[in-house]
Amino acid sequence: MEEFEPKIIAFLCNWCSYAGADLAGTSRIQYAPNVRVIRVMCSGRVDPTFVIKALRAGADGVLIGGCHFGDCHYIEGNYKTARRVALLKKLLGQLGIEEERVWLEWISAAEGSHFAQVINDITAKVKELGPFARQNNS
């Protein structure tokens, strides 16, 4: 059997994490190719619906990347994100979904290597968890 290659969806905020990913690229840092990036203006724009929809649509893991506390371009967006993700993890737990499928990481524009590390870590962790197979009756 072929090795399981997880699909990871990463929602990255425009001002920090996306720039961090960009830096990882321009610095030619190697990282796991499992990630599909979606740029959002702020991590606070990531509605929990997006995360659930990503899982439902075939993602095995979801990363939300934002600015460090105090650095959010919209001042408070990342605090809101921190609260939402914490509560979302509890909700997903009730639905039998491992909390390590959803990651929240603060990645600044200067942290290209941190971005690469996070992608490697989430890929390894989700690989360990296995595919997010979901059967529906409908």
Add this chain to the structure above:
Amino acid sequence: MVKLKLALYWAATCGGCDVAVLDTNEKILDIVNIADIVFWPIAMDFKRHHVEAMEDKSIDVCLFNGAVRNSELEDMAKLLRAKSKTMVAFGSCACFGGIPSLANLTNRSEIFERAYVEAPSNVNPERVFPKTKTAVSEGELELPEFYDTVLALGQVVPVEYFVPGCPPPVDLILKVVDALATNQLPPPGATIAAEKTLCDECPRKKEEKRITKIYRPHEIIPDPERCLLEQGIICMGPATRGGCGARCIEANMPCRGCFGPPAGVYDQGAKMLSALASIYDVKDEKEIARMVEEIIDPAGTFYRFGMSTSLLQRKRM
């Protein structure tokens, strides 16, 4: 005028939706004026074989309440669909799975274990469980197959209209009857209620206040003028379709979400989670953990009436 042929059916239901039709009181006569009721198990002695004998599409409208939780209910839904021109998901159970769909947080074997072994009133050392087929000396007995997953009506057969509410309020029922009588139903697929959120029609004062603690309704006496959510009570208004006339709010109780998500919202629970985490104003990790702890049962609270039609539908199996 030729009278409409009307059928009413209850599937996985509490009976409240049928009672709501009776609650139209003297207006029920208006219903009988425009319609002949050809099938209504709670009130009239028609049997399934009577429905089977009807011609396809000979029923004009079927008001179907209750969720679909076993094979018999699925068969009835398919039978009534075949016989009816217009199928209406009537009430939150038929529309979204309703309260019965909270069973999607568990599964058949856990439910059987609880109901037939663990429940204190049971003595079942042989662990006898219902089976779809049981051989007895007289022959074979059959029971419907109990599903792991409770489904909404629309997940089993095509549905033309959705009338939400647990149960639907009387004035909404009369609106439907009126639309039927005057042949002024909206285009198929419509939900007969408001498009926007309950907050939109709620009379309470909203002051953009943040909260730092959740109160359960019995823990405080809320100010009857101000938004309940802004007083720390989980009110599902921001994630719930309007159209009920804010009837719980009028009674100083928070909305539980029985009208399901408003137009354009995919997932009522995710929407509510988002709204609540936005208004809860804490920043450090410890306080965020406290918030998470205070929201005791997010799945049961945010999806109380709609596990079936939520994006994830059930607990992973």
